[in-house]
Amino acid sequence: MAKKVGDLNASSQADIAFLLLIFFLVTTSMNVDQGLYRQLPPPQEKDQENHDKVNERNIFIVLINKDNQLAIEGELADISSLTERTIEFITNPKDKADLAEKVMASKKLEDATKENKVEDIKNWKKLIEQFGDIGITKGVVSLQNDRGTNYETYIAVQNAIVAAYNITRDKFSQEQFGKVFDDLSADEQKLVKLVIPLNISEAEPRSVK
Amino acid sequence: MAKFRKGGSRQMAALSTASLPDIVFMLLFFFMSVTTMKETDYKVKIKLPTATEVKKLEKKSLVSYIYVGAPLASYQGKYGTEPRVQLNDKISNLIDIPDYVESERQSHDEAERPLLTYSLKVDSDAKMGIVTDIKQELRKVSALKINYSTLKTERKGNY
Numbered sequence: 178m179a180k181k182v183g184d185l186n187a188s189s190q191a192d193i194a195f196l197l198l199i200f201f202l203v204t205t206s207m208n209v210d211q212g213l214y215r216q217l218p219p220p221q222e223k224d225q226e227n228h229d230k231v232n233e234r235n236i237f238i239v240l241i242n243k244d245n246q247l248a249i250e251g252e253l254a255d256i257s258s259l260t261e262r263t264i265e266f267i268t269n270p271k272d273k274a275d276l277a278e279k280v281m282a283s284k285k286l287e288d289a290t291k292e293n294k295v296e297d298i299k300n301w302k303k304l305i306e307q308f309g310d311i312g313i314t315k316g317v318v319s320l321q322n323d324r325g326t327n328y329e330t331y332i333a334v335q336n337a338i339v340a341a342y343n344i345t346r347d348k349f350s351q352e353q354f355g356k357v358f359d360d361l362s363a364d365e366q367k368l369v370k371l372v373i374p375l376n377i378s379e380a381e382p383r384s385v386k
Numbered sequence: 387m388a389k390f391r392k393g394g395s396r397q398m399a400a401l402s403t404a405s406l407p408d409i410v411f412m413l414l415f416f417f418m419s420v421t422t423m424k425e426t427d428y429k430v431k432i433k434l435p436t437a438t439e440v441k442k443l444e445k446k447s448l449v450s451y452i453y454v455g456a457p458l459a460s461y462q463g464k465y466g467t468e469p470r471v472q473l474n475d476k477i478s479n480l481i482d483i484p485d486y487v488e489s490e491r492q493s494h495d496e497a498e499r500p501l502l503t504y505s506l507k508v509d510s511d512a513k514m515g516i517v518t519d520i521k522q523e524l525r526k527v528s529a530l531k532i533n534y535s536t537l538k539t540e541r542k543g544n545y
Contacts, residue, residue, distance in 0.1 A: 187404070187407065188403065190407040191403065191406040191407045191410055193407075194407050194410035194411050194414055195410055197414050198410055198413055198414040198417065201414065201417050201418055201421065202417060202421075205417070205418075205421030210442070210443040210446070210449070210505065210535060211440040211441060211442045211443060211535070211536065211537075211538055212437070212440055212441070212443065212505065212533045212534045212535040212536045213437055213439060213440060213441070213533065213534045213536060214441055214503075214531070214532075214533050215532050215533070215534065216530055216531060216532075217521060217524060217525050217529075217530040217531075217532060218525070218530075219525070219528065219530065220525045220526055220528065322514050322518075323514065324513060324514055324515030324518060325513055325514070325515065326513065326514040327510070327511070327512075327513065327514070328435065328508050328509065328510055328511070328512045328513065328514060328517060329435045329510035329511070331514050331517070332435040332437055332510070332534055332536060333435070333437075335437075335534065336437040336438060336439050336536075339439040340438060340439050340541065343439055
């Protein structure tokens with residue numbers, strides 16, 4: 178017969194668990210890290226000139242000066258109007274001559290074939306199959322800031338521009354798939370990204386006005 | 387006069403606390419899974435700006451942090467009141483950034499290195515000058531994936 182073992186007193190287990198709990202509460206933080214992703218341009222090599230010329234109408238210039246004032250295409254503007262202006266610029270619904278041009282997807286495919294970029298050819302073919310031969314915006318948002326610009330203002334401007342792209346993508350996804358961009362599959366998202374590419378260029382640092 | 391019943395004549399059954407550890411353990415596991423360890427102690431004041439179009443930082447292990455802000459009161463004697471860069475838990479200079487990037491790269495597998503993201507936690511009162519300098523330093527060493535850390539707010543207006 179097995180020896181009887183006395184009952185283990187488990188009343189302190191709760192205390193131990195509480196202790197652990199409090200330890201984790203103190204050493205950890207609840208907030209999830211989040212923010213705006215951005216890809217920096219690769220380092221510029223010395224005495225390298227920027228050769229690829231972009232047509233004037235395809236650049237949407239946003240300036241922020243040291244007093245945190247905003248200028249869109251050379252005119253003082255309020256930050257609240259930036260999202261709307263950017264959307265108008267990239268979609269250019271009325272084909273205005275001073276807003277971004279569009280290039281047909283078939284042209285892009287042609288270019289990719291010429292340069293023999295296998296991956297690109299595949300992507301553009303898939304895109305034409307999915308949406309037909311649609312126009313793809315050539316618009317680039319150029320953001321320039323002064324060294325004295327407040328970081329808060331800078332982020333607000335970045336945010337407004339990204340918002341414009343997200344809204345445009347959402348609208349396009351809604352029309353094509355009946356879903357918002359975030360709910361699309363990875364492949365579908367890739368296609369929508371091809372149609373509405375996020376082009377934000379940040380100039381080499383210099384002082385603004 | 388009515389007599390009061392003598393205390394102690396009717397005793398309540400002892401409440402069983404046997405399940406208390408289980409409940410506490412449950413809480414413990416909940417907190418362990420939803421929270422993350424604090425990476426470092428801030429030596430600079432950081433009040434993050436807000437934005438609406440934020441994305442969550444995925445894969446915490448692939449994120450390195452760069453903090454920028456005015457030094458806290460206890461460090462102001464040594465480092466002044468102008469916004470400074472903090473790498474790991476030291477207030478550093480801009481020229482230390484390439485070394486920091488290199489050491490971050492060394493601590494990851496070769497396959498993971500291109501995926502390393504640098505999260506800039508910058509105080510909203512800082513000027514863009516220092517941020518631009520950091521971006522230039524990062525570009526020099528080809529650390530191109532960055533993230534401006536912000537808090538999330540809801541989008542205003544109806545789109």
